[in-house]
Amino acid sequence: MAKNKMTGAENRSRAAEVYKRLRKAYPKARCTLNFETPLELLVATILAAQCTDERVNIVTESLFKKYRKPQDYFNAPIPQLEEEIRSCGFYRMKARSIVKTCRTMLDLFGGQVPNTMEGLLKLNGVGRKTANVILGECYHTAGIIVDTHCRRLSNRLAFSKHIDPDKIEQDLMKLVPREDWTMFSHSLVFHGRTICEARAPKCSQCCVADLCPFPKSAEGKRIAR
Numbered sequence: 549m550a551k552n553k554m555t556g557a558e559n560r561s562r563a564a565e566v567y568k569r570l571r572k573a574y575p576k577a578r579c580t581l582n583f584e585t586p587l588e589l590l591v592a593t594i595l596a597a598q599c600t601d602e603r604v605n606i607v608t609e610s611l612f613k614k615y616r617k618p619q620d621y622f623n624a625p626i627p628q629l630e631e632e633i634r635s636c637g638f639y640r641m642k643a644r645s646i647v648k649t650c651r652t653m654l655d656l657f658g659g660q661v662p663n664t665m666e667g668l669l670k671l672n673g674v675g676r677k678t679a680n681v682i683l684g685e686c687y688h689t690a691g692i693i694v695d696t697h698c699r700r701l702s703n704r705l706a707f708s709k710h711i712d713p714d715k716i717e718q719d720l721m722k723l724v725p726r727e728d729w730t731m732f733s734h735s736l737v738f739h740g741r742t743i744c745e746a747r748a749p750k751c752s753q754c755c756v757a758d759l760c761p762f763p764k765s766a767e768g769k770r771i772a773r
């Protein structure tokens with residue numbers, strides 16, 4: 549496929565076809581963090597920075613039995629919380645972020661996780677990516693979730709030429725119908741984890757290869773991103 553010189557309408561149609569194929573390829577695409585409440589998802593997303601979802605799920609299995617409300621985190625001795633989340637990495641920073649976030653929820657939101665983008669962005673350690681995860685998974689408000697996979701695939705598929713996640717989010721919002729924003733993001737993530745890997749994309753196994761302008765000469769080679 550030639551370098552992307554398509555019109556907006558052609559790109560929307562291409563994005564729709566990519567989404568259709570990815571949904572078929574990954575019918576179980578979803579958020580892979582385990583949670584039952586908005587607070588649990590919020591804590592899990594903070595722990596997931598620079599860590600795998602699998603590791604986070606191991607840690608939160610016991611953590612969520614012990615800490616059920618924002619007050620529980622807020623009242624916990626920081627060294628104890630650090631120890632409990634240590635294996636997720638950056639545990640000092642993450643422990644403080646969780647406690648600060650819980651304090652803000654107690655101060656401003658009656659101990660609840662806010663259900664708006666504006667409210668969520670007031671929480672420590674919560675950016676648009678985390679906010680969109682929570683809105684999409686807990687509050688039925690679809691959002692584009694730009695993580696490292698979504699960013700890489702959006703660039704390779706020429707859905708966005710930007711590196712900045714907020715700009716990529718804006719580009720994808722124009723290409724994908726609102727109701728599909730959350731699942732479109734999850735589908736890209738699943739494809740990025742299994743086929744369109746960061747350093748060595750498996751283009752010959754890719755179900756959207758004919759729709760992707762990324763140079764196939766990069767197949768299997770270690771590349772920058």
Ligand code: SF4
Pocket residue numbers: 704705743744745749750751754755756757758760761762
């Ligand atoms: S063709 Fe290659 S670069 Fe394009 S989406 Fe598929 S795996 Fe990724």
